[in-house]
Amino acid sequence: MQRRTVLRAVSAAGVVGTAGCLGLGDSNPHVVLDEPDRDYASDELPYPAWGQRVPDVTLPDPISGDSFSTRSVEMPAVYTFFFSHCDTVCPVLIQSLRNVQTHAIEEEYADAVAFFPVTFDPERDDRERLETYAAEMNVALDAGNWHFLRPESVDRAKATVEEEFGVAFEKTRPEDMDTYMFVHAAMTYLVNADGYVERAYRTDTPDPERLIEDLRVVRNG
Amino acid sequence: MNRRHFLTAIGGLGLTGGSVLAVRGDFPNLFGESSSLPVRVETIDAPGSSAGEVTVPNAGSPTLIDLFATWCAPCKEQMDELSSVYEEYGDRVTFVSITNERLGDTLTERDIRGWWRRHHGAWAVGVDPNSDLMAALGAGGIPYHAIADASGTIRWQQAGLSTAETLRTELDRVLEAP
Numbered sequence: 001m002q003r004r005t006v007l008r009a010v011s012a013a014g015v016v017g018t019a020g021c022l023g024l025g026d027s028n029p030h031v032v033l034d035e036p037d038r039d040y041a042s043d044e045l046p047y048p049a050w051g052q053r054v055p056d057v058t059l060p061d062p063i064s065g066d067s068f069s070t071r072s073v074e075m076p077a078v079y080t081f082f083f084s085h086c087d088t089v090c091p092v093l094i095q096s097l098r099n100v101q102t103h104a105i106e107e108e109y110a111d112a113v114a115f116f117p118v119t120f121d122p123e124r125d126d127r128e129r130l131e132t133y134a135a136e137m138n139v140a141l142d143a144g145n146w147h148f149l150r151p152e153s154v155d156r157a158k159a160t161v162e163e164e165f166g167v168a169f170e171k172t173r174p175e176d177m178d179t180y181m182f183v184h185a186a187m188t189y190l191v192n193a194d195g196y197v198e199r200a201y202r203t204d205t206p207d208p209e210r211l212i213e214d215l216r217v218v219r220n221g
Numbered sequence: 222m223n224r225r226h227f228l229t230a231i232g233g234l235g236l237t238g239g240s241v242l243a244v245r246g247d248f249p250n251l252f253g254e255s256s257s258l259p260v261r262v263e264t265i266d267a268p269g270s271s272a273g274e275v276t277v278p279n280a281g282s283p284t285l286i287d288l289f290a291t292w293c294a295p296c297k298e299q300m301d302e303l304s305s306v307y308e309e310y311g312d313r314v315t316f317v318s319i320t321n322e323r324l325g326d327t328l329t330e331r332d333i334r335g336w337w338r339r340h341h342g343a344w345a346v347g348v349d350p351n352s353d354l355m356a357a358l359g360a361g362g363i364p365y366h367a368i369a370d371a372s373g374t375i376r377w378q379q380a381g382l383s384t385a386e387t388l389r390t391e392l393d394r395v396l397e398a399p
Binding site for chain 1: 294295326332356361
């Protein structure tokens with residue numbers, strides 16, 4: 001019986017509860033946060049979700065010159081996906097991470113979390129552009145915990161951001177603009193130090209307060 | 222079905238466009254937390270604003286609420302629209318501009334004050350680092366505007382750049398209501 005069917009059956013029997021606390025074997029030894037309240041299992045989703053391993057991806061940070069492997073970070077990490085010419089959703093996603101970064105610095109846990117905004121526009125988001133963008137968005141690059149990741153090519157962006165992280169994007173040519181843009185999904189991941197997804201926030205407005213609280217639990221877990 | 226095919230199948234569900242303003246409007250609070258108006262917001266010392274707290278919306282007069290951020294390009298343009306409306310309505314309507322940016326080394330109160338001065342702000346300006354006001358209004362992005370009547374009930378709200386003309390129309394509607 002699929003989990004969904006189980007839940008439906010339990011629900012029909014009048015049991016009050018959510019998917020995360022029914023005690024039907026929903027716990028996961030790899031994560032600290034409870035299963036989110038939802039009607040489906042992680043393996044039914046088209047992206048890595050609660051309790052699953054973060055995709056095994058290695059990408060370069062063009063500003064530091066280092067490369068980062070998702071499964072070797074060894075501390076809680078927050079990922080989001082963006083392109084810097086975006087004027088709709090991406091600034092909100094980046095700003096949410098930046099607000100968490102500022103909290104981390106102010107509350108002195110900056111060395112216990114890493115931020116990885118991944119661009120899917122390697123053609124334009126080069127080192128110089130990303131440095132400028134960081135300054136515009138008030139990101140503290142000197143804190144040492146913020147790493148823009150840039151796939152080496154458009155194909156590599158598709159192979160990692162879309163295929164591995166499940167964040168779809170597609171180039172568009174708006175009639176009123178002289179440059180290309182993207183339509184894209186919005187996603188932010190909180191991954192624990194062991195490389196398991198604690199939360200996949202599938203929203204274009206991640207709540208910094210929720211992120212900060214979830215991160216606190218994960219850091220202390 | 223691999224991930225890409227599945228995503229293609231769900232297509233329009235999760236995709237967001239790239240050519241409109243820096244906003245997404247009218248989203249419910251996705252985390253299911255209850256937050257409601259009014260909200261107490263910390264204000265900073267800046268032209269037309271003094272350090273302390275304000276209640277948003279203000280009780281006793283209509284309130285024009287402006288959600289902004291210093292990184293938001295349309296918010297600069299918005300200040301011109303707000304300034305001209307403030308000159309006409311500032312004596313009858315409480316104006317308040319709130320950013321959800323968290324203050325720290327890379328963005329200080331002084332930076333907000335500088336931004337405010339450069340864009341000729343002349344009314345209360347505050348910070349809402351936990352996005353309580355954004356959540357209470359259901360605002361999914363900025364700029365975002367809401368108008369409350371004197372009883373504190375939200376009568377109008379809109380995501381994106383609001384023209385002076387629109388703001389005048391909506392303020393008149395609230396001021397003229399019986």
